[in-house]
Amino acid sequence: MRTPLEAATKPNLDLIARNVVCGTIDPIASGVAPGSDASTFALLGYDPFKVYSGRGALEAEGSGVQVLPGIVALRRKFATVNNDLFVLDRRVGRIAGATISRG
Numbered sequence: 001m002r003t004p005l006e007a008a009t010k011p012n013l014d015l016i017a018r019n020v021v022c023g024t025i026d027p028i029a030s031g032v033a034p035g036s037d038a039s040t041f042a043l044l045g046y047d048p049f050k051v052y053s054g055r056g057a058l059e060a061e062g063s064g065v066q067v068l069p070g071i072v073a074l075r076r077k078f079a080t081v082n083n084d085l086f087v088l089d090r091r092v093g094r095i096a097g098a099t100i101s102r103g
Helices: 011-019 036-043 055-062
Strands: 087-089
């Protein structure tokens, strides 16, 4: 049985897969360990040092929250740990019905 990706009609991806050379790149700069967010900006042609202000604003916009000039959007992630602070689950579920306070 094939996976959905194997069964899908994807001529453009198939063309790329037939013609690529595998390797590694430094999407931001040599020696800079990039996160997926900053790397995406760089791969799309933006200079993340100039236009990227952090994941908070990016994820707020992606969640439908309009980030206006002067608004600071922070991102935090909750995790489940044991008594020795060993991480048991690095992603706790999303908070249903969360709202943004604009005090």
